[in-house]
């Protein structure tokens with residue numbers, strides 16, 4: 001057996017063992033380590049580790065001194081990883097000792113809630129499968145005036161990606177666009193978009209701010225952008241992030257949030273969680289949504305992409321860690337994000353870090369906030385990391401859906417006021 005054959009064999013063994021008897025990927029014994037760099041040196045060190053272990057699943061990348069890094073490691077790799085990441089003074093702690101336990105707890109909670117789920121009596125406090133969300137979208141749009149479903153794009157597997165279009169006034173020309181679920185496993189994102197849609201529509205006519213937001217803008221809100229990945233995260237692999245493009249000759253999936261066309265960069269392993277695809281906009285999800293959004297021209301005034309976790313409200317640029325001097329809208333983007341954050345934190349006391357995506361979080365090219373601003377020309381283009389700050393991570397309990405929606409709703413009203421004042 002040559003080394004290549006041997007590696008392929010080893011790879012197949014790892015993949016096979018990960019599947020349990022029901023075909024679902026299991027995470028028995030998978031740990032999530034937390035490493036918090038306390039000096040620039042330690043930060044550089046962890047960044048080096050992340051570069052070397054490119055195909056490991058970093059739930060939170062190294063960003064700044066003092067900010068935790070979370071990385072999920074299989075039982076087979078734990079010893080090597082800890083050995084390679086260790087250095088004197090650097091503390092590596094186990095945050096989650098068995099990822100499968102968390103997945104099992106969540107699955108049990110979902111099964112217990114199933115009885116009261118249907119399209120008419122939709123439970124806004126639970127996580128839902130795509131089929132349930134789609135049924136809700138149909139029901140919601142046919143039973144509310146001025147609300148319809150609009151085709152935004154298609155997926156690799158041929159699903160149509162729909163947005164809920166809220167158009168209360170025939171005179172509204174400007175468009176505000178919000179999307180959730182680009183990363184499959186970040187379930188709080190679709191749940192938050194669904195709750196925002198429901199609040200906007202139900203508060204129309206009684207809440208003055210929402211009424212003016214809906215009278216002056218057409219809102220297009222996509223609960224689940226990466227449908228293929230989201231479905232897969234329910235049926236096969238709770239920790240799935242990318243889309244489901246099979247990538248001939250490598251691992252499955254392209255990171256849609258590295259595949260947009262502004263400053264796209266084409267390096268990276270197909271097996272990495274952040275694989276950007278063969279070329280910019282190679283994925284139908286993104287090429288189609290670009291055509292859709294571009295069709296609004298300068299009428300498009302807002303682009304928001306919801307993720308989790310970490311609690312950030314971020315503006316461009318994301319592609320570089322340098323603060324680029326030529327960026328005429330940075331002050332406006334930051335000022336509005338700061339106001340929005342004040343409203344968010346006033347509801348439940350949760351702080352979201354406001355910053356420039358690349359310099360204040362970590363650089364990522366081909367990402368959505370740069371697409372919104374650099375490619376579509378939308379000044380208010382944000383990427384938001386929802387709850388939490390690293391207690392539950394992607395496995396945010398369903399009981400936190402409502403408080404998350406409440407604080408984001410407050411933030412969106414502040415944002416909407418500004419949109420109306422500036423553009424209406």
Ligand SMILES: [Zn+2]
Nearest residue numbers: 183186307308
């Ligand atoms: Zn994400």
